[in-house]
Amino acid sequence: MPEGIHDLVIVGAGPAGAAATITARRLAPDADIVVVDRAAFPRDKACGDALSIDAVAELARLGATHAVDGFAPVERIRLRSPGGREVAARPPAAGYVVPRRILDDRLARAARSAASRWVHAGVRGVELHDHAVRVVTTDGPLWAATVIGTDGANSVVGRSTLDGARTARHTGVAIRAYAPAPAGPAEMLLVWEQVDGLAYAWSFPIDATSHNVGYGVFSGLGRPPRRALVERMVALLPNGAAADPATVRGHRLPLSSGGVHLGGDRVLLAGDAAALVNPITGEGIYYALLSGRLAAQAAARSPDHALAGYRVLVQTELGAHIRSTRCLARLARVGSSLDHLVQAAAASPSTSDLLADLAFGKGALTPASLRTIGAGLWRSARRSGDAARSRS
């Protein structure tokens, strides 16, 4: 066993890695914490750039609300179902849209000042040894008592730790671009459609003149080429055709509906590396910040049994939410159920709040909310049936 085993090596300095680093330092002021990232910051990341209310609350918990400085809050969300039904929600607090080039740079800077050492290198794999983990980097090996893998959707740490558990069926793909703002009030627009499974387009306001726009599919089956994704984005969004082609960029979406993968002995996974992406909206920054924080808490509390503690923390915070969104993702595959759900939300503020919280926060279905949604779905389906009969 080599000399110089670091207490903690964090692989990846996106939102999950930054949250893990800042939290680890806060809990263990004397710990030897190393962060490794192959990118030089500031760097771009394919993303809708939208931060939910809960993501902003996580930033506050990390002492990093400066990450949204200079950007105006967005107070309206509009959801459109595959059949064109709409609900406009006003969540109790605002979200933000901050280009990842800026957001991640601000977070990485905070992480850099919390880390003992920052290594600019690619990680090729991790190897488990008796009392430590060997992290193989392009800059040579690093030894760690504990590793947190926050290296995103194509996680090398995850691949080295798991036995190919991730399934293509639960890995979506999405592209984003930048476009001029469309006419109308500043709002986050999310449009669902059904094409061999659920897909979505979005237009999110960065400022008065520019929007982040994009399109993604939630099923890895029959993955469409990038050109087809751009075509659907153009078809569904008012400003899709004006998107700057030079800014089109795509990435995978490891969806939590396929099961989350929290790691193994001495190697924890957080954020996209753990497959923590919402299967109905593609949102992942909030879960990355939250799970990065929880992984660092578990590692600080019990380095030798961190996984067990981490599982409990994630289950407590997100278990019900993940089960609920998985259930909603399944429901969304059935006929026009999303149409009825959006229509039910438009008719009832409590259903609308719940839908927004399932889509962008950590809302969970309760027996009472299921009864409300069920009744709303039934009323909406009955109205649609009546309308169809009166037309014929």
Ligand SMILES: Cc1cc2nc3c(=O)[nH]c(=O)nc-3n(C[C@H](O)[C@H](O)[C@H](O)COP(=O)(O)OP(=O)(O)OC[C@H]3O[C@@H](n4cnc5c(N)ncnc54)[C@H](O)[C@@H]3O)c2cc1C
């Ligand atoms: C098109 C698109 C739109 C999206 N829109 C939204 C949205 O609007 N809102 C939202 O909340 N979520 C959105 N998401 C999801 C969100 O982007 C991710 O969930 C989020 O970035 C996860 O953060 P992370 O820290 O886990 O990983 P990442 O942000 O991917 O960070 C991983 C880091 O690890 C580094 N890394 C990777 N591999 C290695 C390696 N081998 N060695 C060293 N370093 C490595 C990378 O350089 C990177 O800095 C979107 C995703 C896509 C693809």
